[in-house]
Amino acid sequence: MENTFGGQGFFKDASGTLWLSDPEERFGFRSTWKVNQVLCQVNSAFQEVAVVETEGFGKALVLDGIVQTTEKDGFIYNEMISHIPLATHPHPQDICIIGGGDCGVAREAVKYPSVRNVDMVEIDPVVVEVSRKYLPEVAGEGELDPRVQLHYEDGTLFIRNQSHVYDAVIVDSSDPVGPGAVLFEKDFYEDVYHSLKEDGLMVCQSESPVFHPDVLTRVHQSLKELFPVVRTYLATVPTYPGGIWSFTVASKSYDPLQEGRERLQLKDNRYVNREIFDACFQLPVYVRELLK
Amino acid sequence: MENTFGGQGFFKDASGTLWLSDPEERFGFRSTWKVNQVLCQVNSAFQEVAVVETEGFGKALVLDGIVQTTEKDGFIYNEMISHIPLATHPHPQDICIIGGGDCGVAREAVKYPSVRNVDMVEIDPVVVEVSRKYLPEVAGEGELDPRVQLHYEDGTLFIRNQSHVYDAVIVDSSDPVGPGAVLFEKDFYEDVYHSLKEDGLMVCQSESPVFHPDVLTRVHQSLKELFPVVRTYLATVPTYPGGIWSFTVASKSYDPLQEGRERLQLKDNRYVNREIFDACFQLPVYVRELLK
Numbered sequence: 001m002e003n004t005f006g007g008q009g010f011f012k013d014a015s016g017t018l019w020l021s022d023p024e025e026r027f028g029f030r031s032t033w034k035v036n037q038v039l040c041q042v043n044s045a046f047q048e049v050a051v052v053e054t055e056g057f058g059k060a061l062v063l064d065g066i067v068q069t070t071e072k073d074g075f076i077y078n079e080m081i082s083h084i085p086l087a088t089h090p091h092p093q094d095i096c097i098i099g100g101g102d103c104g105v106a107r108e109a110v111k112y113p114s115v116r117n118v119d120m121v122e123i124d125p126v127v128v129e130v131s132r133k134y135l136p137e138v139a140g141e142g143e144l145d146p147r148v149q150l151h152y153e154d155g156t157l158f159i160r161n162q163s164h165v166y167d168a169v170i171v172d173s174s175d176p177v178g179p180g181a182v183l184f185e186k187d188f189y190e191d192v193y194h195s196l197k198e199d200g201l202m203v204c205q206s207e208s209p210v211f212h213p214d215v216l217t218r219v220h221q222s223l224k225e226l227f228p229v230v231r232t233y234l235a236t237v238p239t240y241p242g243g244i245w246s247f248t249v250a251s252k253s254y255d256p257l258q259e260g261r262e263r264l265q266l267k268d269n270r271y272v273n274r275e276i277f278d279a280c281f282q283l284p285v286y287v288r289e290l291l292k
Numbered sequence: 293m294e295n296t297f298g299g300q301g302f303f304k305d306a307s308g309t310l311w312l313s314d315p316e317e318r319f320g321f322r323s324t325w326k327v328n329q330v331l332c333q334v335n336s337a338f339q340e341v342a343v344v345e346t347e348g349f350g351k352a353l354v355l356d357g358i359v360q361t362t363e364k365d366g367f368i369y370n371e372m373i374s375h376i377p378l379a380t381h382p383h384p385q386d387i388c389i390i391g392g393g394d395c396g397v398a399r400e401a402v403k404y405p406s407v408r409n410v411d412m413v414e415i416d417p418v419v420v421e422v423s424r425k426y427l428p429e430v431a432g433e434g435e436l437d438p439r440v441q442l443h444y445e446d447g448t449l450f451i452r453n454q455s456h457v458y459d460a461v462i463v464d465s466s467d468p469v470g471p472g473a474v475l476f477e478k479d480f481y482e483d484v485y486h487s488l489k490e491d492g493l494m495v496c497q498s499e500s501p502v503f504h505p506d507v508l509t510r511v512h513q514s515l516k517e518l519f520p521v522v523r524t525y526l527a528t529v530p531t532y533p534g535g536i537w538s539f540t541v542a543s544k545s546y547d548p549l550q551e552g553r554e555r556l557q558l559k560d561n562r563y564v565n566r567e568i569f570d571a572c573f574q575l576p577v578y579v580r581e582l583l584k
Contacts, residue, residue, distance in 0.1 A: 025326060028348025032313075032322045056320025056503075073502070076576075210365070210530045211348075236528045236536040238502045243535015244528040271576040279574035282567035284368075 008048050009065030010035070020052060023065035027211045027241055033060070033067065039134050044126035046179075051134040057239055059135055061102055063127070068174070069102050073238050074138040077205070077245070078104035079272045080235040080280070085168050085203040085249050086112045087277065088260035092167040093117070096195065098155035098183065100172035101127030103139035109170070110145040111265040118148045119166075121155045123179075128152075156182050162195035169195060171204035176215055184215060186222040189250070193226050201251035206232065209287045210242045217290045223250040231256055232291060233280040235271070246287070257281060300340050301357030302327070312344060315357035319503045319533055325352070325359065331426050336418035338471075343426040349531055351427055353394055355419070360466070361394050365530050366430040369497070369537070371564045372527040372572070374400035377460050377495040377541050378407075379569065380552035384459040385409070388487065390447035390475065392464035393419030395431035401462070402437040403557040410440045411458075413447045415471075420444075448474050454487035461487060463496035468507055476507060478514040481542070485518050493543035498524065501579045502534045509582045515542040523548055524583060525572040527563070538579070549573060 009023040018038070022030040034055040041050040050062040058071030069077065082105050086092050091114045097105050101122040109118050122128055128150065131139040144150075151158060159169070169192050173183040182188055183204070192202050207215040216232070223230045227250035236243045249256060261277045283291070301315040313324040326347040333342040342354040350363030361369065374397050378384050383406045389397050393414040401410050414420055420442065423431040436442075443450060451461070461484050465475040474480055475496070484494050499507040508524070515522045519542035528535045541548060553569045575583070 021324075028326045028346055030324045032324060034317060034320045054320055208530075234528075236526075236534075238500075238534030238536060240535075242528075242530030243532075244530060270578050273577050273580070275574035276576050279571035282571035284563040284568050285565050286562050288565070 008050075009062075010038075020054070020062065020065065020067070029241075031067070031241065033057070040130050042126060042130070044124050046124045046126075049124070049126050049130055051130055059137065060239075061127070061131060061135055061138070063174070067239055069104065069135075069138055070239050071135065071137040074102070074104055075270045076235055076237050077240075078108050078138070079269055080233070081105060081170055081172060081203055081205060081247055082108035083111075083264055083269070083272045084233060084247065084256060084260075084277065084280065085170065085201055086115075087264040088249065088251065088254050088256040089167050089199075089201055090254065090259070090263065094166045094197075095119070096121065096159065096162070096166045096169045098159065098169065098171045098173065100170070102131040102135065103128060103144065105170055105172050106144065106148045107140040110147055111267065116147060118145075119151055119158075120148055121151045121153055121158045123152065123154055125152045156188055156191070159188070159195050160191045164194070164197050166196050167200050169200070169202040171202065173205060176207065176212070184219060186225070189222055189226055196252060199253040201229075201249060201254060202227075203247055203249045206246040206248040208240065208242050208244060209234075209246050209290060210244060213290050216246050216248075216287075219248055220291050223248060227251055229253070229255045231281055232283065232287070234283065234287065235280060300342075301354075302330075312346070312354065312357065312359070321533075323359070323533065325349070332422050334418060334422070336416050338416045338418075341416070341418050341422055343422050351429065352531075353419070353423060353427055353430070355466070359531055361396065361427075361430055362531050363427065363429040366394070366396055367562045368527055368529050369532075370396035370400050370430070371561055372525070373397060373462055373464060373495055373497060373539055375403075375556055375561070375564045376525060376539065376548060376552075376569065376572065377462065377493055378404045379556040380541065380543065380546050380548040381459050381491075381493055382546065382551070382555065386458050386489075387411070388413065388451065388454070388458045388461045390451065390461065390463045390465065392462070394423040394427065395420060395436065397462055397464050398436065398440045399432040402439055403559065408439060410437075411443055411450075412440055413443045413445055413450045415444065415446055417444045448480055448483070451480070451487050452483045456486070456489050458488050459492050461492070461494040463494065465497060468499065468504070476511060478517070481514055481518055485544075488544060491545040493521075493541060493546060494519075495539055495541045498538040498540040500532065500534050500536060501526075501538050501582060502536060505582050508538050508540075508579075511540055512583050515540060519543055521545070521547045523573055524575065524579070526575065526579065527572060
């Protein structure tokens, strides 16, 4: 066996089968994926970027050995982080996506007909390039919608320079370790607050309530100190550790518990429907206790 | 490295750390768990039964190398398969649990004050013994409730001999491979139907909508041919592959979409509350399509 559980996670077993394993143990366990083919593997200025064909989940985007999104279940995360806030706002026109290099969030955002501009701020152009080339099932086929403007910049610096510009800011971040950690800090949320119009709203992925309950609690608390309306919702993303994943929407005005359901865009959705819009905010006991 | 990915799943890495890995690849991937201690490991007449202390999920019951339930998240499955049907029935008195050797379902069932008898039919006494001894966090502390009668028998044979006896039958089965496969067949459901009183209901775990969509579809269809009311609901169990898990309730009379919410027993619950009772029946698009 070569390079078992080492390096960027790829190894072959004795029979020559290729596997991808979490390069570091996370939460006391590792996921190991059977890989039928490596479609692309490059070092960007920021990370090792790969697209592989897995046996269980089809094509997958892999950053530094960690699976980020897959052909089979990428739609769940992308629909949930986009449709819930964009239906909650009655007339979203100007949107900012922080991160989102796989282009899946931008693809969902432009389903809302009122949207006229989407600033997508992704630090690593290689992630965008390989996602568009190898993962059209997530990124969408063909050219990006003309309303989407790509900005290859640090999202925290970009948002700091915007004032009362956006109807919605979608924070599509990676985990709160390394460079992504600042996207979970109150300083960043203050900058997002100021980037929003007076009735704007933001959403972020707020991690696993099972593995990162402290992150969810802290994000929720930080946002409560800034926004009058803060709502946490859940979805299950099979390729994420433990499956269950939280998102938190923070709003200056509109409340998804009061409105939004009827404005959902449903065309081609594979996860979100009107029933899910209501049900996703209903939290089990152990998650509610984290938000008390 | 000893015995990597072989035998019953346990192996040590080069540093001497003990791991447990799925003995067979399932769905193109394997889960690998860091194990701090093996508390018990015995061969029963049916399988290898172990209780280990994992780093991420506390103590875990492991059958033939596959994690069945854990200290940290066992409550989710056990509450969801018990409370939803038992609240739906207005006055459940006589209950049968098929399987359920970890005793977690029986523990939830006796929370319903109308319950007077619980027949728990588990083929392997060793599973019950080690669960009660090593996993009281799942099985409950101390003696079993006196209303619970243990039957160490084949569940399919047991239920075939019952006629109009039960208010609720809870099928707490393992996966539909090997001996557990018959618990997913229509013949078995017909026997369950006949074991129920005229207003009785049953529930079963109907597998992952992501990994076993065919099983969910078939179970739902088979039950629809027998029962007037069939409802599928979801929960996320972090230790199960992909997290998302389905359950299907099939009822001769009562419908959980119409009633039951107010009858939920909530004391000491860590997952089920009244909001979850409603929300768990709201299915995402890709699950709805499986049930068309």
